[in-house]
Amino acid sequence: MPHAAGRLSAADGAAPASPEDLLVRVGHGDERAFEELYAHLVPQVFGLVVRIVRDPAQAEEVTQEVFVEVWRTATRFDPGRGTATAYVVTMAHRRAVDRVRSVQKSTDRERASAVSEQTPPFDVVADQVEVRLEREQVRRCLGSLTQLQREAVDLAYYGGYTYREVAEVLGANVATVKTRMRDGLIRLRDCLGVQNGAAR
Template identity: 85%
Template sequence: MDRMSERAGRLGAAEGPPDSLEDLLVRAGHGDERAFEQLYGNLVPQVFGLVLRIVRDPAQAEEVTQEVFVEVWRTATRFDPTRGSATAYAVTMAHRRAVDRVRSAQRATERERASAISEQTPPFDVVSDQVEVRLEREQVRRCLGSLTQLQREAVDLAYYAGYTYREVAEILGANVATVKTRMRDGLIRLRDCLGVTSGAAR
């Protein structure tokens, strides 16, 4: 991470008043490499920190962080500052990349385990449980897609990335009360989409 920190320090020493991260990302979407370098310098510590918390390996965290910023550069044209902050855009992308890396490692481990016991036939109840879990995950993913951009960002950052209300508020550029309202409304919509009712028996 030393190389990243040194580069971020040099970039942070640029002369003149700092542009907003949203302006930098929009300019990067128009091919402005200097704007992207400034964006990188501002966001890399936060992105790396989040990725490291998830993958728990510094070398892999550096790799994933670089992948995130490559994706940010490639998709910068899609960024709409009216729908969310540049920080939330990058952090959400970082979280998804990091989770994908962890899941990929888990799948590799599972394949090795499955290969070692390939001669054994899993009991029916084990297969049934696996199918049920997979279906539940698909339903949750579909329901998350029904939320507004702001609701999804707040829920993603708080429940999947592990940020506190105050940290989510700082990332999204909103006050804590607004963040709590977004999350409450988003969780209510998720509950309704998933068909969960208080006191209902499954």
């Protein structure tokens, strides 16, 4: 990955390239496009990550990891399936959540090693299994949503974004975002209701 410098000025008289154009060019190995995309998106990516991990130092690490992944996977970006901003922000959200889980697992292991090994009570094991199953159900049901619905729900409920912020990230108006989120949540509710009913 090239060194991420500050925003480079657009050519004299030329309109600045869109994030979508820049990301496509990054997919072709264009380092200048990567530097411009980095400068354009890094404040938004860092802001999201630090809200999730709640540690500026770790947020900086995760942000750098996100842009390494952007450089490596830019060829997978399809402008017809969503905006470049949503593509990168979704990647950032996933990596931030992974970091939180990794830190939590490490903390859990340290706590476990500090106390004598005991067989957990049945109800504790049952609760852990139930939570894990619920997460898997939610993940499966999210896959049934449209691209815009899934991105909107991810940003609002996992990233903590407001309707207006979600609209800005996705390049849609607020009314459209509200409608898509409402429809997506209804679909999620119905999917989870069916799965929970089948589980009983």
